[in-house]
Amino acid sequence: MDNQFALSQMKVAVVDDHDLVREGMTAILASRNVNNVAKFSTAMSLVDQLDAGAEFDFYIIDLEMPDLDGFVLIEMIRARNPVAHIIVSTVHDEIWTLRKLLARDVNAIIYKSGEGNEIITAIEEILKGNNYYCEDVHKALKIADDSSLYPSTRELEVLYQISQGKTSREIAAAMFVTENTVEAHRKALFTKLGAVNVADLIVKAIEKGYIKKGGVIR
Amino acid sequence: MDNQFALSQMKVAVVDDHDLVREGMTAILASRNVNNVAKFSTAMSLVDQLDAGAEFDFYIIDLEMPDLDGFVLIEMIRARNPVAHIIVSTVHDEIWTLRKLLARDVNAIIYKSGEGNEIITAIEEILKGNNYYCEDVHKALKIADDSSLYPSTRELEVLYQISQGKTSREIAAAMFVTENTVEAHRKALFTKLGAVNVADLIVKAIEKGYIKKGGVIR
């Protein structure tokens, strides 16, 4: 089987609300003779097409879209096309996001900041029967698996409460534990994130993706 | 003078280290028959070309590049081509970024998240002799001009230091003022951002774009 030939035969759906990204992705695919590309600026427009009988070999999707949560979209695609090859192109390196994507067994994860032809590599690997996760994903997961650096669930709960402006006393009340316990978790967070005070803690937590802006940690 | 004709005649330089953005921008320009586009993945590769005698009508540049600060690039372009039309395409909505861009009198500011053909609008406006700043820029500046909500320069300096994990005492030493002064600025920040403590202050400051989150993200 000629790989180059197989690649150019693929039907691809690109879902991204950013014009720039959508056009860029299409241009990169076109440079490898992948011309059968359908562009969608909203999640629902793709779902509508699928319900109307459309089928694609690859779905390149963004996680943040105005009309639908990316994870919901993944499940909607899978419901309509169980063997769908799903490639997630994102800017999120939060460990939660990655874990949720792996749990949903997406076929590839690449960052938008990566090299353009990484998308080609991803498609080729999937055609060979492999999954493709970019280098930074592997790195993030490696760090996360090192529990000496990665906060526990309980600690992340405290972290979230801190980010909401709660004091240790308030957090203790909300979590039904003593203030001492909260202080212990707080202490663990400091050492694990290498922070010197709350301000530093919050900055580092956001940098490392433990807190999303305005979001909930799951 | 036919505007459509003028547009398609333009020589454009696109500088962005992201493959996706560079290709996307080029594709959008091509859709309006702007085909004389040179792509640069680093700032210095453009500067080298300029030194070798190249000239462009429009420079579409990103602010964050691995090899050179965006503001430095702007000045290097202007030094080589004083009447250069510079369009900044960015993700930064921090108010001082915008202020610095306006101070350097760039011809257009657009966000990467915006509509694709906004870049066309920008070029057309510049050809008419106007500057073009996207809607969100106007909004950000409007909020910033409401001084009752917007921190002063001095307060922003303190805010930055806080985000670096510095204590009031350390900040006072660094800024050559008393601890009391720092506390006063800190207090003003709290009321202006509506924060209840440092953790909250940092979260809100990042949300509002007063602090950029350096490092890990993207």
Next chain:
DNA sequence: GAAAAAACTACGGAAATCCGTAATTGACAA
């Protein structure tokens, strides 16, 4: 079923924060 990790509790004390309130100086604008 034992070892390891996570979760919880405790406490004393130093350091830093947060709060209210108030006053002075200099610059720039109506």
Next chain:
DNA sequence: TTGTCAATTACGGATTTCCGTAGTTTTTTC
């Protein structure tokens, strides 16, 4: 020129954070 505003300084006191150290209980994992 008079008034507003940014920037500065001041202080006492309550609250909260931060640090070190140390122990118990529960849950997970091999």
